[in-house]
Amino acid sequence: EASHTVVIVGGGAGGIAVAASLRSRKPDLDIAIIEPADVHYYQPGWTMVGGGVFEPATTARTMASLIPDGVRWIKAAVAAFEPERKAVILEGCRVVTYDRLIVASGLTLNWGGIEGLGETLGRNGVTSNYRYDLAPYTWELVQGLRSGRAVFTQPPMPIKCAGAPQKALYLSADHWRREGRLGNIEIDFFNAGPVLFGVKEYVPALMEYVERYRAGLHFGHTLTRIDGSAKRAWFATKAGDGSPSTVEVPFDMIHVTPPQRAPDFVRASPLADANGWVEVDQASLRHTRFPDVYALGDACSAPNAKTAAAARKQAPVVAHNLLHDLGYVRAPHVAYDGYGSCPLTVERGKILLAEFGYGGALLPSFPSWFIDGTKPSRMAWFLKERMLPPIYWKAMLKGREWMAKPKAAA
Ligand code: FAD
Known part of the structure; x- marks a missing residue:
């Protein structure tokens, strides 16, 4: 001993x-x-x-x-x-x-908490900066995408570096803007939480970039399932009357931030x-x-x-x-x-x-x-x-x- x-x-x-x-x-x-x-x-x-x-x-x-x-x-x-x-x-x-x-x-990054994610990470346009071996794949996808839909996700808090999911979005969008591709790429941010950033003083400046990149913001949406070969993701959310519902979203590339515990x-x-x-x-x-x-x-x-x-x-x-x-x-x-x-x-x-x-x-x-x-x-x-x-x-x-x-x- x-x-x-x-x-x-x-x-x-x-x-x-x-x-x-x-x-x-x-x-x-x-x-x-x-x-x-x-x-x-x-x-x-x-x-x-x-x-x-x-x-x-x-x-x-x-x-x-x-x-x-x-x-x-x-x-x-x-x-x-x-x-x-x-x-x-x-x-x-x-x-x-x-x-x-x-x-x-x-x-612990809970990759297994999202159905189908493990099988497709690093392929089919599915990536994450939360892993050393996958962050280069993000850049490969960003360079390769000329048109289509790019999806970025954020799981429920707490996570490490709460800004990292949207940092991936902004750097990707900025590359497409510089390359003149922004008009052909639809960007969506699906966030399990209710706000863009937890400290309100930073939100106005961030919103200017959301608008510049014409990114769609979807609060209260939690990624639950992904099918890489079909290029589809499913999010749990609430319908207008408060009842649980699921949204199906097609993508060409998706940057996933895994749930954490x-x-x-x-x-x-x-x-x-x-x-x-x-x-x-x-x-x-x-x-x-x-x-x-x-x-x-x-x-x-x-x-x-x-x-x-x-x-x-x-x-x-x-x-x-x-x-x-x-x-x-x-x-x-x-x-x-x-x-x-x-x-x-x-x-x-x-x-x-x-x-x-x-x-x-x-x-x-x-x-x-x-x-x-x-x-x-x-x-x-x-x-x-x-x-x-x-x-x-x-x-x-x-x-x-x-x-x-x-x-x-x-
Ligand atoms: P870690 O640095 O993760 O280290 C934990 C260690 O514990 C590991 O070495 C692991 O092997 C070891 N361990 C695990 N299980 C066991 C076990 N059973 N027995 C013994 N050892 C074990 N932070 C910033 O300040 N600014 C940023 O811009 C920023 N951006 C980020 C972007 C990304 C994509 C990510 C993933 C993180 C980012 N962070 C950022 C967060 C930052 O990296 C973490 O908050 C920080 O590393 C936490 O330090 P830690 O020592 O608690 O954990």
Whole structure:
């Protein structure tokens, strides 16, 4: 039975960032990361791959190259949590015990939740930027489509990067506009939710692009079934009288954002809240029932936008508070303000930089003369294309926190 002072579950954006943050504060801390994958992905780059801007390989690095020096990598998947005895159970029944646990397992993309999707993904014009191997297919389809109908879908919230479904739409439509094909391509956005974007300040600018691209908006429509070879999709919705109904939609290409949920081993564990996410206090990110457990990133219950940007701000909060609990840091607990960010790629070369925290409070990183997040901006595109990838690889994943200084708890 292995034992470590700190055990981190998951070596994604949150897991690597928090390991690096802990080591930068306490270089001799005994940490293990449990992570089965050989490759770590910079998922925010996949929208740019689907838009023909980034090469896929720039969004992938070996896990071995990212696990901070001195941190033990346990290459296995966690199967269960036993927080009463401070243990995690690995697949194959090995046990790892801890003083403090950090859950950063991310969420599960439920491709199987849509009938017929698995069989046709990557063929028949059916694609998704939510998978590394499929994002290049999006760009292939966009380049190839000369006329017909392009459909984009968004499942019920919460999802990671809530703006990504419409980012795919805008970048595709912008390509068709530049190529003079927009008149021959009908674009439709089917969204399970009731609004274009959850923070109202960003909606007017987005609506201008919806109109420019003449995209049809269909709220309250949830994708349930797809038949790739027949090029048809079915959506559940409500008829005028409120009774359930189904809409059949033909397509030439369809970009699917899959339904998303907490991983099964998290949902089934004592750590989960009623919705399956790891139940944390939204400011301290400490578990509400098991004080030696923390969580960050997509797997935690905090009601922020599930983004890598959120994990960037959460990692130092978890690191600080955990080291405080262990007695290594005297300064009191720090608080996470719910910061998340969604750079909405409204056209090639311009971004609407949505940055907001709990309750929809706008939390801009820059003065408005430099980047006004509610207006499309070239500077914000430059940030996304040139600055955010190095900030991710070289600052966030290395424990350099000049973009993520946490604030003292109230
Ligand atoms: P992940 O980075 O997904 O990592 C989870 C890790 O846990 C993985 O390495 C996985 O292998 C591991 N794991 C899973 N199961 C187990 C197990 N049983 N045992 C141990 N380890 C396990 N964010 C932004 O900030 N800006 C954007 O513009 C943006 N755009 C996006 C566009 C797309 C298409 C997608 C898909 C995501 C986008 N995101 C964006 C969201 C961002 O990528 C995630 O919010 C972020 O990666 C979450 O970090 P995480 O550590 O919680 O999860």
